[in-house]
Amino acid sequence: MDTQLLMVELKANPRIWRIAHTHSYFSRNYDAEKNYFAEAFATINSKGTKIYYGSNWGNFVADYTETYQVKLPEY
DSSP, rough: TTTTTEEEOSSSOOOEEEEEEEEOOOOOOSSSSHHHHOOOEEETTTTSSSEEEOOOOTTTTTTTEEEEEEEOOOO
């Protein structure tokens, strides 16, 4: 489940959804701090219809991160 965005239902028997592949990778040539910022940090909006996350999209240039949006269906 590495490099994946997952959504977990907070119940006793939760459903788990795989939302997207982040394409966020770390490099063995970088120190822990640079690899920390290569992780895909995600947040969801208050309606639960959009997820935003950062990714280096496999680009191993130092300090490179872009923001991406995933649109979820409204129920």
